[in-house]
Amino acid sequence: MANHVEIGLNRTGIATSPRLAQEMVEGTREFPPMTNGDERTIGLRRGEYVRESEGLGSVPPPTSLKGMAKTALQGVLGQRPTLMLDKLSERLAFERTGVRLYEALISKLEAAGSFEGGPTREELVEMMQEEYAHYNLLTDVVAKMGGDPTVMTPSADLHATITRGVMEAIVDARTSLAQALEALLVAELADGDAWDSLIELVGEAGGEIELQLFESAAMEEAKHLERVRTWIAASQNRASGELSLGA
Ligand SMILES: [Fe+2]
Numbered sequence: 001m002a003n004h005v006e007i008g009l010n011r012t013g014i015a016t017s018p019r020l021a022q023e024m025v026e027g028t029r030e031f032p033p034m035t036n037g038d039e040r041t042i043g044l045r046r047g048e049y050v051r052e053s054e055g056l057g058s059v060p061p062p063t064s065l066k067g068m069a070k071t072a073l074q075g076v077l078g079q080r081p082t083l084m085l086d087k088l089s090e091r092l093a094f095e096r097t098g099v100r101l102y103e104a105l106i107s108k109l110e111a112a113g114s115f116e117g118g119p120t121r122e123e124l125v126e127m128m129q130e131e132y133a134h135y136n137l138l139t140d141v142v143a144k145m146g147g148d149p150t151v152m153t154p155s156a157d158l159h160a161t162i163t164r165g166v167m168e169a170i171v172d173a174r175t176s177l178a179q180a181l182e183a184l185l186v187a188e189l190a191d192g193d194a195w196d197s198l199i200e201l202v203g204e205a206g207g208e209i210e211l212q213l214f215e216s217a218a219m220e221e222a223k224h225l226e227r228v229r230t231w232i233a234a235s236q237n238r239a240s241g242e243l244s245l246g247a
């Protein structure tokens with residue numbers, strides 16, 4: 001599969017047939033909407049749902065409050081244990097999905113091959129293993145805090161919804177490896193930011209050991225982001241993945 005797009009028989013645009021386009025526009029005048037509602041009605045209905053909603057669920061209490069008190073990790077939960085467990089569970093779920101993203105990329109690479117300056121299989125495998133290690137790290141931390149690593153917390157749910165399109169784009173058989181990498185970029189950008197905020201939270205709560213472990217995970221994530229940017233640049237024959245913002 002080519003890693004660059006080509007000119008072809010794309011008929012999705014109105015300019016494909018000026019005559020039929022004109023007829024279509026005339027048709028909208030001949031058959032106006034059957035109801036009187038407009039987008040404000042949709043907005044009002046959405047508002048009703050928002051007011052009735054109970055939110056994205058909750059964080060269960062730690063399974064072992066007693067066990068938690070015994071451990072030095074008690075401090076890590078800090079003043080805001082619910083927020084901390086929510087965000088740790090979010091990262092845990094995201095890293096688990098990250099493994100799946102890399103698995104899907106590896107199978108695409110195996111089927112279609114890479115491109116000049118693109119990823120090698122070994123690089124993708126290495127990154128997949130790092131995501132898996134991060135997932136394991138978070139599983140340990142959540143369990144030590146008396147949390148349940150299998151819980152889908154509100155923030156885990158939110159982030160799964162936000163990035164659903166990333167997985168869809170990567171597993172879509174029609175996307176090239178380069179296109180799939182653009183989807184991966186979205187995940188790695190969000191991942192990097194989320195690790196940074198988690199590190200701040202843990203730092204404020206005084207979790208020394210976790211801070212070190214999380215910082216080394218964040219360094220690996222920074223490397224992921226740099227690699228993905230470089231591969232995308234190579235797929236477009238740009239010299240480098242370095243972006244100068246507002247220079
Ligand atoms: Fe990650």
Ligand SMILES: [Fe+2]
Nearest residue numbers: 188191221224
């Ligand atoms: Fe990553």
